[in-house]
Amino acid sequence: MLQIKNLHASVNGKEILKGVNLTVNKGEVHAIMGPNGSGKSTLASVITGNPAFEITKGEILFEGKSINDLAPEERAAEGIFLSFQYPIEIPGVSMVNFMRASINDLRKSRGEEPISASEFLKLMRKKKELIEMDSQLTNRSVNEGFSGGEKKKNEIFQMAMLDPKLAILDETDSGLDIDAIRVVANGVNKLKTPDNASILITHYQRLLDYIIPDFVHVLSDGKIVKTGDKELALELEEKGYDWLKG
C-alpha cells in the first residue's frame, strides 16, 4: 500500500528526514517510536503533503503510484488520513459543517454524489457511538476550546467518519486518560479491515497493548534505525533509545 524509498525532506532548508525506507502493506499495523525531535511528525507531514516541508530526494508510492507531486487534498482523496499530534482550531466552523464539507469534497474527487442529509446524520451518530464521543462536541466549532483529550478523540472520530485506507495516528494516545485510550484503541481496532492499514506514532508501549502492531520501527535522527515486532516496544520501554543511537 505505502512504499517510502530513501526519503529525504527538509524544512526551512534544514534536513530532517535523512533517508527513510518504509513499506506498509494492506492489513498491517506499524508503530513508529523514537526520541523527541527525531522526525516522526515530519514523516507524517511529508506523507500527507504538508507544503511546509520539501522532499529533497526519494519517493513516496501509494498503491503503486508516486504521490510526491500530489496536493494534500488529493492525497486525502486517495485515502490517506492524519490524526494530528496538535489538532488545529477553526473558530466559528462547526464540526458538523466541517465534516460535511470534508466528506462531500472527498466524494466529489472520487466522482461520487454528495451525501444526503439523513445519511450524513446517521453516519455521525454511528461513529460517535463507536468512539463514545460526547454528542455536544460535534455541535461546537472545530477543536475550539476542546480539552487536549477531546481534541485527540475528535481526530479519531474524523477518521471513523472518513474511513481511510491508510491512517497515520501521530501521538493520538498522548493526553488521553486510561479509559479514553481504551476507547480510542477499541475504535481503531473496530475500524481495522484486511484492506486498510495504520501507522501509529507513539511514545508509550501502553497503546500497543491495545492495538497490537505487526511491526515496530525506531526513528532516530531522521532514519529508521531499527525494526522489530511488538517485543521491541517493550524493550524500548525498559532501555530507552540510547543503545540504538550510533
Add this chain to the structure above:
Amino acid sequence: MSDEILYEVTSSEYKYGFTTDIETDIIPPGLNEDVIRLISKKKNEPDWMLEYRLKAYRTWLKMEMPNWAYLNIPEFDYQAISYFAAPKKNAPKSLDEVDPELLRTFEKLGIPLEEQKALSGMAVDAVMDSVSIKTTFQDTLAEMGIIFCSFSEAVQKHPDLVQKYMSTVVPIGDNFFSALNSAVFSDGSFAYIPKGVRCPMELSTYFRINAANSGQFERTLIVAEEGSYVSYLEGCTAPQRDENQLHAAIVEIVAMKDAEVKYSTVQNWYPGDKDGNGGVYNFVTKRGLCKGEGSRISWTQVETGSAITWKYPSCILMGDNSSAEFYSVAVTNHHQQADTGTKMIHIGKNTTSHILSKGISAGVSNNSYRGLVRVNPKAENARNFSQCDSLLLGDKCGAHTFPYMEVSNDSAIVEHEATTSKISEDQIFYCNQRGIDTEKAVGLIVNGYAKEVLKKLPMEFAVEAQKLLAITLEGSVG
C-alpha cells in the same frame, strides 16, 4: 441555525452582471435646477417636494466631497451622469402590467414578484434603476395598518407621514451625498408600522441598477410606532460595466417608545473586475433614531460588492434605556476599497450600544473600520462595547481601524477591542488533509470568522451571504 446551512460555493464570476434589455426613459446627463424640476415633474410631485429638492440642490452646490476617509476616490464628474432612468412601462397597477422582461430579471435574481411564488414571509419592493417596479403583499400588510410601498407612492398617498419624518434623522445638509440624494432621489421604499403591531413578515427592498451612465439615488424611510416591530432587508446588484456607476442612498429609521427595528443589508453591487476597472461607488448615509424610551435599532450588514464603499450606519440613542447594535462583515478583494463603520451617539440615560465589526481583506484591497462612540454630558450610565476584528489574506492588502471616542459623562463605560489576524497555513493544511481544497478552506474559515454576524441575518439572507463571502474571495489565495 448556521449549522443547518449547507456550505457551498457556486461560481467564481459575478453572476448578477447581466443587463436587461428594456426600453428605458432616461434623461440626458447633467445636473441643474431644470433637471431637478424635470425629475419632480416626471414623478408628478406636489410643490413641497419640489421645494425640498431645490433647497437640497442649493445646499449641495455649496458642499464639497468629503476626503477624510481612507479611500482613494478618483475625480467624479457629476455632470456626466444621468439623474433619472426608468423602465418605460411605469407604475403598473397589477402584475399583468409589469413588463415581463422585468419580471424575468427579478426572477433571475431570485426575487419573485408574484406573491404566490414569493419566499414565504417576505414582502418585496423591487426597485430597478430609479423606479419601484412592484411591491408585494401590500394588501395583506394593509389589513394590519402597515404601510409598505415605494417612496413615490408614499409622497402621493401619505404626504403627512413623509413630511413629518423625512430628513428628521438625516438632515439635507448632513453630508455631500445626503444633499445630492435629497435633490435628485428618484425612488425607494417607505414603511410605516403602527402602534403595537408586530410586522408578520420580513419587509425587503431589492435594488437593481440597469441603465448605463446613470446614478441610483434611493431613499428609504422606516417609521416604527410605539411598541411595534419590523425586520427589514435590503439587497442589491448591478450589471458588469467598464465605467463606474454612482450609488448614493439615504436610509432613515425612526423608532418610537419600545419599538424595535432590525435592518439587514447584503450589499453586492458590482465590485469591478480584478484589475480594478468599473464597479459601483457606494456612498450611503444610513441612520436610525431611537427616539422613544426603550427603543431598539440594529444594523446588520454584509458588504461584499462595490468598487468603493463609504458607509456608516449609525444610531442616535435619544430615548432613555434605548439600545442600538451594529454588526458588520465587510469583505474587500482585488482593488476594492471600503471605509465603513458606525456612529453611536448616546444622548438618553441608560443607553447601550454594541458594535461588532469583522473586516476581511484580500488581494490589493483596503478595508477600514471607522467608528465613533459619543457620550453626551447628560447621557448617564451609557454603555458601549466595540469589537473590531480584521482578517488578512495575503500581504498586499490593508486593514485599518479608526475608533473615535468622545465621552463627556463620567458614568459611561466604553470598551473597545481590536484584533488583526491572518488565516494560518496550519488551518488550511488541516482542511486540505480532510480533502477540502484551499479555496474552499478559505471560504469555510472566513465564514466561521464572520459567523457571529451572519447568524444575525434572517435565514435566506444568511445562506446568500455565506455564498457571497466565499465567492468574493475566490482566487485570493494560491
